[in-house]
Amino acid sequence: MHMKRPSKPNASSRLAHEVRIIGGQWKRTRLAVPDKAGLRPTPDRVRETLFNWLGQELTGWRCLDAFAGTGALGLEAASRGAAEVLLVEQDAQLVAQLRAVAEKLGAPMVKVERANALSVLGRLAGAGLDLIFLDPPYEADVLDKALGAAAAALGPRGLVYLEAPVAWDDARLAPHGLSVLRQLKAGAVHAHLLGRTA
Numbered sequence: 001m002h003m004k005r006p007s008k009p010n011a012s013s014r015l016a017h018e019v020r021i022i023g024g025q026w027k028r029t030r031l032a033v034p035d036k037a038g039l040r041p042t043p044d045r046v047r048e049t050l051f052n053w054l055g056q057e058l059t060g061w062r063c064l065d066a067f068a069g070t071g072a073l074g075l076e077a078a079s080r081g082a083a084e085v086l087l088v089e090q091d092a093q094l095v096a097q098l099r100a101v102a103e104k105l106g107a108p109m110v111k112v113e114r115a116n117a118l119s120v121l122g123r124l125a126g127a128g129l130d131l132i133f134l135d136p137p138y139e140a141d142v143l144d145k146a147l148g149a150a151a152a153a154l155g156p157r158g159l160v161y162l163e164a165p166v167a168w169d170d171a172r173l174a175p176h177g178l179s180v181l182r183q184l185k186a187g188a189v190h191a192h193l194l195g196r197t198a
Helices: 011-015 044-054 072-079 092-105 117-123 143-153 170-176
Strands: 018-020 030-032 062-065 084-089 110-114 129-134 154-164 178-186 189-196
Touching (some): 062 072, 072 092, 117 143, 129 143, 170 178
Parallel strands (some): 062 129, 129 154
């Protein structure tokens, strides 16, 4: 009589609870995704496209990941050479996880702050940032406020990555002085790369 081996968890069930850094010095590093309401990390494929849009090297860039969650976007930027990356998150458990990951990676350019993203964006008005990631929980309904505050914190050639449940067009972005440079839809995700309106 043959003993049945315990079955391995299939790849999709295992991978649902982690994402990976795609490029740069920490390529293939896995980041845990806690089971939390509203937490949906940017899918690997969307991040890959985003960093193709941005160019693979972000050497010297100053970045803000305003609704950090797992930190996948900000850590990806740091992995690719960003000089400063601020990860802002309100959830205490996620903040602790972000700090542990930054320490494990030996990432002095990454700072983690437990705070309200809109407050931090407001504080950074005039900071001249190169790149701001905006991927808030969809039910939070903060995108208009976040975009206005992000536009004020950008440098002249600064960029905003916006992830939303619906597509944003130039008319809707005009009040914030922003326009769409690139856009894609992947499943329920609408990803946008925005720049200052010329």
